[in-house]
Amino acid sequence: MTAKLIDGNALSSTLRGQLADRAAVLKAKGITPCLAVILVGEDPASAVYVRNKVAGCEKTGIRSIKDVYPADVEPIVVLARIAELNADPDVHGILVQLPLPPQFDEDAVLEAISPEKDVDGFHAENVGALMQGKPRFIPCTPYGVMKMLESEGVKLAGAEAVIVGRSNIVGKPMAMLLLAQSCTVTVCHSRSRDLAFHTKRADILVAAVGRPRMITGDMVKPGAVVIDVGINRLPADQGGKLCGDVDMDSVKEVASLLTPVPGGVGPMTITMLLTNTLESAERCVR
Numbered sequence: 001m002t003a004k005l006i007d008g009n010a011l012s013s014t015l016r017g018q019l020a021d022r023a024a025v026l027k028a029k030g031i032t033p034c035l036a037v038i039l040v041g042e043d044p045a046s047a048v049y050v051r052n053k054v055a056g057c058e059k060t061g062i063r064s065i066k067d068v069y070p071a072d073v074e075p076i077v078v079l080a081r082i083a084e085l086n087a088d089p090d091v092h093g094i095l096v097q098l099p100l101p102p103q104f105d106e107d108a109v110l111e112a113i114s115p116e117k118d119v120d121g122f123h124a125e126n127v128g129a130l131m132q133g134k135p136r137f138i139p140c141t142p143y144g145v146m147k148m149l150e151s152e153g154v155k156l157a158g159a160e161a162v163i164v165g166r167s168n169i170v171g172k173p174m175a176m177l178l179l180a181q182s183c184t185v186t187v188c189h190s191r192s193r194d195l196a197f198h199t200k201r202a203d204i205l206v207a208a209v210g211r212p213r214m215i216t217g218d219m220v221k222p223g224a225v226v227i228d229v230g231i232n233r234l235p236a237d238q239g240g241k242l243c244g245d246v247d248m249d250s251v252k253e254v255a256s257l258l259t260p261v262p263g264g265v266g267p268m269t270i271t272m273l274l275t276n277t278l279e280s281a282e283r284c285v286r
């Protein structure tokens, strides 16, 4: 079997077209959807993510504000800016790019963002709402994964879903979303014993660990749907290319559906950020 690839760029392009239409409807009502993005420091990967988020806004008819601070900025300066953006009725979404430099208490920053503008879905109030099955904003990466599964008509109710990785950004919200769709969910992590025992049981396998090519074909059930959330930069002596957490060459011979890296989950994350921003702006006219 050779797995079919789920094209995140193509699905994103369809969804972003629909978002642009919704943005135009809002503009006709006098509301320009607006996302504010805060970047602290010079982490090159974060700078690329922020650039792509801002470019996604522009192309979709969403206004963006980008604030960049030096790595040694006092946290109070950023907190004051968040307070200003919270109070600005023309701003519908606020995102602080993670990770933050060590002088920051990351949780305190996320809690400072108004839950009504928390388009990342990281505020404790929004995490709780998701856990209760009443989400206000669904975290963008797992939301994008759900859209990819939906677009391929993957049957979720009763499926064995195994997630490798337990981060607040991906693993934990992914578990909540799959559970809400009646999957039987297992979350594995760095301390799991016999990882392959779990992954081989998965009808749906989500890899979100940040270790290049760690999921190999012998760890995958024949016919499984494999979602690769990893974005890893290989060292220069290995070509310096981007690669996922899934070893594409061996897994594509076993899985039925597979997301590529790049061009899989990555573009979907930004598409869902734009979706959450528009949704937030639309709530202003309801």
Ligand code: GUN
Binding pocket: 095, 096, 097, 098, 099, 120, 140, 141, 169
């Ligand atoms: N860093 C890595 N992923 C994310 C994300 O989805 N949102 C934010 N704000 N920072 C991140």
